[in-house]
Amino acid sequence: MSEHMEALVMIRDQGRRLLEQAATPERQRALLDQPGAFDRDLWDQVVELGWPGAGLAEAQGGLGLGWSAVAELHQLLGARAASLPLLQTCLAVDLLVQADADQARHSEALAAGAAIACVSLFGPGEPGLPERPLATLTDGLLSGSSTAVAFAAVADIALVYAWDSGAGSPVWVVLETSATGVARSTPNVIDNARAMAVLTFENAHCSVLSIKDPVAAARRLAAAAAVITAFEQIGGMETCLHDACDYARERRVFAQPIGAFQAIKHGLADIYADLEVARGCAIDALAKLENASPQLPAFAAAARIGATAAYEHAARENIQFHGGIGVTWESTEHFYFRRSRSLALEWGSLPYWRELLVDNAAMLTEGY
Amino acid sequence: MDFNDSPEEAAFRQEVKTWLAENAQAYREPLPLGPGDIRIAEMGREWQKIKARGGYAAISWPTEAGGRGATPIEEVIFAEEENRYHVPVGPFVGIGVGLAVPTIRAHGTPEQIEQFAHPTLMGDILWCQLFSEPAAGSDLAAVRTRAQRDGDDWVVNGQKVWTSWAHTADWGILLARTDPEQVKHKGLTFFLLDMRTPGIDVRPIRSISGESEFNEVFLTDVRIPDRCRLGEVGAGWGVAMTTLMNERANSTGESLLLPDVSSLVRLARERGLAEKNQRELAALYAREQGLKYFQARQLTALSRGEQLGPMSVISKLVFANVLQDGSAMGLDMLGLEAAFLATEDHRVTRFQYGYQWAAALRIAGGADEILKNQIAERELGLPGEIRADKGVPFSQLPVGR
Incomplete structure (x- = not known):
């Protein structure tokens, strides 16, 4: 086993054990009950294990395990419905290193887990990348607002896709959430464990990231987010399938386990097939992300569509197969039902990705 | 998958391309045959001979069995390249090469392997699979066709059905009941049947596509010498399992005859329907995409000699349903012109063929419902x-329709 593989296995196994102990249903229910909630204890513990820097290059203070490590960790998170700003850390550093060197202090803090990032990219009222983002940059000051952004409730640093009113084009800016003129509100959302907040800017000081093509960077960031999120969705799907099968073996009606009825068996077999197809899409998209392949957009879109549709289906059916107990607050099924819906909305919803896939599908077969 | 080829695989692909350019020239254009034309079986036999002479008839078989000793991946590379031509490949040859011979190699005597393996590879013997019966499809172990011992022979009476290419086959692999007093899986025996034996009546069944690729086969006092029994008396179910495992691994694949999602999207664009149907098109793309690479993983498992497990089951289940959904959508986009069956338009016939073939594929080699049961029971516990x-x-079981 290579050194990298060993490090990856270690971080993953430690992570799995930690999540089994720490991400309990009681904890999750408490988080869901409180808008803007964040499991700070859990975050501090994964920081100890080196998660924030796992995927980052060694030059950025990371372990250099690449996107595949981030994907594996997100699959673990998804399986326990745990919610941590790991992807956001990676995306933020990815953007910052494309920009000028004076952002290095942010990158280092993020890689060490000393700071938390959030990324405001998609806007309200449309499924895809906004042509004209809501937040506006005028004379170096940011005004306007974001829509609900995951982990904005706890982020120290916000990366914001904004509208540069001077240039008349989108721009990426970074600012500290503690800066004067930045306010945040934490609305009640379908999945309060996502630490969501709306950021409001009023002539807030920010730094413009010197990125040559901010729109292209936004697309790439969304694609990376889609691929990693697909693994989080797969983790969630696996738990839904596992829980539903467990229940189907134990719960008896008409003197038989409900899993003996084909209506249930075949429904579960369908989820299994969808899960494996989604996994196929995600693994191949991850390879394109790792290789910075020009084919990434189409592969990421296929991964996004495959995982989002399949997770939603699995989460709904998991409740269905549990019957009435599945719709109680006491059950754990709603954790995944909420998470699947929240992840379907974060990072652009399906109409955006469908258009991207259908328009770029030739990329899927390039090289044949 | 070109971009995943290792250097050795890329070299093999190049070698295959060169060989095909020299040997498959006659198949540049679609064959001058209508669907179901039985002459394709003889053309298939000829193409098999050409492949055998080139050393491509049994790429992943061990060299001592007359194969090339290469990997299943190379087998697939050959198939991918071969499928760029309109070569006459199909079950008329594949049942022998892909099902009968692996079963004979696994369970046969040295004499049986000698008699059948090489000639089949060479295209000298075409095979059919005499398994299903009117009352034994999904419940295959319920076969009623009876084989009774008479001296050195077995005397067979019964009826088989859905027997693809029985009308062009030289030999058949046959599952028959030799002991009805045993429980149903235990009273079966596997035979190799010379299709020229007296008492065999092959009657074509016209399928929904109008073609007659499969048949009813009536067996009346058909005599099979005991040396043509494959495996022990009463061990037929285990032998048939080898056949079925090979069948599933071979039952999906791209073909110039079948539409893919790309061809559907091209059609949608032409008709200005891509945007309106984005939801369905994208879903089909994602399923096809996941499947494609899922199949690549399946091949990797094969090449490592690992069991396929549920992978081959999911492949067929998803492939047949994507094909049916996508073909139906293509026909919808073509509109009423797609109602003309004898059209010259190759694209229209592809969607028509895909639509009708998918209906059969969802049943053949394990119906959707049986496959879902297998997933549920074996994978999900x-x-x-x-x-x-x-x-x-078996003799005490109630008899229904």
Whole structure:
């Protein structure tokens, strides 16, 4: 086993054990009950294990395990419905290193887990990348607002896709959430464990990231987010399938386990097939992300569509197969039902990705 | 998958391309045959001979069995390249090469392997599979066709059905009941049947596509010498399992005859329907995409000699349904012109063929419902079906339609 593989296995196994102990249903229910909630204890513990820097290059203070490590960790998170700003850390550093060197202090803090990032990219009222983002940059000051952004409730640093009113084009800016003129509100959302907040800017000081093509960077960031999120969705799907099968073996009606009825068996077999197809899409998209392949957009879109549709289906059916107990607050099924819906909305919803896939599908077969 | 080829695989692909350019020239254009034209079987035999002479008839078989000793991946590379031509490949040859011979190699005597393996590879013997019966499809172990011992022979009486290419086959692999007093899986024996034997009546069944690729086969006092029994008396079910495993691994694949999602999207664009149907098109793309690379993983497992497990089951289940959904959508986009069956338009016939073939594929080699039961029971640990036949001698089982 290579050194990298060993490090990856270690971080993953430690992570799995930690999540089994720490991400309990009681904890999750408490988080869901409180808008803007964040499991700070859990975050501090994964920081100890080196998660924030796992995927980052060694030059950025990371372990250099690449996107595949981030994907594996997100699959673990998804399986326990745990919610941590790991992807956001990676995306933020990815953007910052494309920009000028004076952002290095942010990158280092993020890689060490000393700071938390959030990324405001998609806007309200449309499924895809906004042509004209809501937040506006005028004379170096940011005004306007974001829509609900995951982990904005706890982020120290916000990366914001904004509208540069001077240039008349989108721009990426970074600012500290503690800066004067930045306010945040934490609305009640379908999945309060996502630490969501709306950021409001009023002539807030920010730094413009010197990125040559901010729109292209936004697309790439969304694609990376889609691929990693697909693994989080797969983790969630696996738990839904596992829980539903467990229940189907134990719960008896008409003197038989409900899993003996084909209506249930075949429904579960369908989820299994969808899960494996989604996994196929995600693994191949991850390879394109790792290789910075020009084919990434189409592969990421296929991964996004495959995982989002399949997770939603699995989460709904998991409740269905549990019957009435599945719709109680006491059950754990709603954790995944909420998470699947929240992840379907974060990072652009399906109409955006469908258009991207259908328009770029030739990329899927390039090289044949 | 070109971009995943290792250097050795890329070299093999190049070698294959060169060989095909020299040997497959006659198949540049679609064959001058309508669907179901039985002349394709003889053309298939000829193409098999050409491949055998080139050393490509049994790429992943061991060299001592007359194969090339290469990997299953190379087998697939050859198939991918071969499928760029309109070569006459199909079950008329594939049943022998892909099902009969692996079964004979696994369970046969040295004499049987000698008699059948090489000639089949060379295209000298075409095979059919005499398994299903009117009352034994998904419940294959319920076959009623009876084989009774008479001296050195077995005398066979019964009826087989859905027997693809029985009308062009030289030999058949046959599953028959030799002991009805045993429970149903235990009273079966596997035979190799010379299709020229007296008492065999092959009657084509016209399928929904109008073609007659499969048949009813009536067996009346058909005599099979005992040396043509494959495996022990009463061990037929285990032998048939080898055949079925090979069948599933071979039952999906791209073909110039079948539409893919790309061809559907091209059609949608032409008709200005891509945007309106984005939801369905994208879903089909994602399923096809996941499947494609899922199949690549399956090949990797094969090349490592690992069991396929549920992968081959999911492949067929998803492939047949994507094909049916996508073909139906293509026909919808073509509109009423797609109602003309004898059209010259190759694209229209592809969607028509895909639509009708998918209906058969969802049943053949394990119906969707059986495959879902397998996934549920073997992978997800759910309870098995209620088995009213458990422990009951076959002769005591109730008979229905």
